[in-house]
Amino acid sequence: MSFKTRLLQTFTRRQVSYTSIRMAGVQAVNAKRLQGKVAIVTASTEGIGFAIAKRLGQEGAHVVISSRKQVNVDKAVAELKAANISAWGQVCHVAKADDRQRLISETVSRHGGFDILVSNAAVNPVFGPILQVNEAQWDKIFDVNVKSTFFLTKECVPYLEKRKGSSVVFVSSIGGYRPFDLLGPYSVSKTTLLGLIPALAPQLYSLGIRINGIAPGIIKTKFSGALWSSESVQEQAVAGIPMRRLGEPDECAGAVAFLCSDDASYITGETVIMAGGSQARL
Ligand code: NAP
Numbered sequence: 001m002s003f004k005t006r007l008l009q010t011f012t013r014r015q016v017s018y019t020s021i022r023m024a025g026v027q028a029v030n031a032k033r034l035q036g037k038v039a040i041v042t043a044s045t046e047g048i049g050f051a052i053a054k055r056l057g058q059e060g061a062h063v064v065i066s067s068r069k070q071v072n073v074d075k076a077v078a079e080l081k082a083a084n085i086s087a088w089g090q091v092c093h094v095a096k097a098d099d100r101q102r103l104i105s106e107t108v109s110r111h112g113g114f115d116i117l118v119s120n121a122a123v124n125p126v127f128g129p130i131l132q133v134n135e136a137q138w139d140k141i142f143d144v145n146v147k148s149t150f151f152l153t154k155e156c157v158p159y160l161e162k163r164k165g166s167s168v169v170f171v172s173s174i175g176g177y178r179p180f181d182l183l184g185p186y187s188v189s190k191t192t193l194l195g196l197i198p199a200l201a202p203q204l205y206s207l208g209i210r211i212n213g214i215a216p217g218i219i220k221t222k223f224s225g226a227l228w229s230s231e232s233v234q235e236q237a238v239a240g241i242p243m244r245r246l247g248e249p250d251e252c253a254g255a256v257a258f259l260c261s262d263d264a265s266y267i268t269g270e271t272v273i274m275a276g277g278s279q280a281r282l
Contacts, residue, residue, distance in 0.1 A: 033261035035060030038114035042094050043121035045072035047221035048249045052118055055253035057085030064107050065089030094121040094148040115163045116260045117156045119149045120171040130184030138185055145189035161207040167260045170213040177280035194271055201269030210268040212259045217275025219247040242277030
């Protein structure tokens with residue numbers, strides 16, 4: 001047997017075992033750590049946000065779905081309800097203050113308050129060398145990815161502080177530690193979230209609220225489509241990942257459920273990296 005064939009067989013065996021480990025984790029949603037909690041998850045009609053909302057719902061939370069388009073909200077809510085998850089949804093473009101306010105007030109009027117905020121929304125309108133970014137693109141990235149994350153959190157605090165064991169999670173990115181080529185401003189916006197988490201943690205904790213983040217590597221969603229839609233590009237992307245595969249949205253969700261639960265009661269100001277072993281350091 002040639003060296004190349006042996007190498008391929010070893011790699012395939014590893015892939016199978018990684019997949020079965022992942023499936024074991026995903027299927028083991030038996031804990032109801034979030035029973036009765038109410039969770040707002042932004043940008044939750046597909047991809048990572050949807051997977052997080054589903055997992056929080058499976059662990060017993062009532063989930064509030066939102067994104068910019070009503071049709072997407074309706075579809076996501078229907079899918080969650082079909083999976084016996086308590087969910088409803090509303091349009092919320094996170095950069096629109098009125099939308100954020102409506103999302104909060106409707107949640108409070110339906111549930112009397114809420115316990116969890118997962119700030120997941122982000123955009124990237126520009127792909128290219130960093131010096132080519134223009135002011136409008138820069139503003140859009142920082143408006144949605146950073147400013148809205150901060151103000152939504154601030155607007156949620158008066159409600160979160162009324163609930164025992166409340167928690168906030170920001171969705172950052174491995175790109176926040178090590179900027180992606182051609183995604184400079186987006187990466188820096190995610191670095192800002194890495195800084196915002198510990199900046200907020202002491203004051204939030206004085207109000208009884210924990211805040212943490214996740215920093216996913218390349219996860220197979222529409223957002224990262226350019227990195228995996230063709231086999232050759234995917235091969236290139238995977239080559240730099242020690243686990244030699246991309247992540248799936250549901251692999252981000254379990255860590256968020258943990259961070260929002262009492263199992264993480266002594267954890268605040270941290271960001272969990274989930275990037276297949278890729279090194280990350282600021
Ligand atoms: P995705 O599958 O493309 O989903 C994006 C979601 O965001 C959709 O539900 C979309 O719905 C909603 N959305 C977009 N703009 C919005 C806005 N301004 N306000 C509210 N909702 C908005 O994306 P994803 O990959 O899951 O990304 C989710 C988060 O993970 C982002 O913060 C991203 O930076 C982060 N992340 C992703 C990866 C990755 O490889 N995929 C890696 C690291 C971090 P509508 O179109 O209806 O608004």
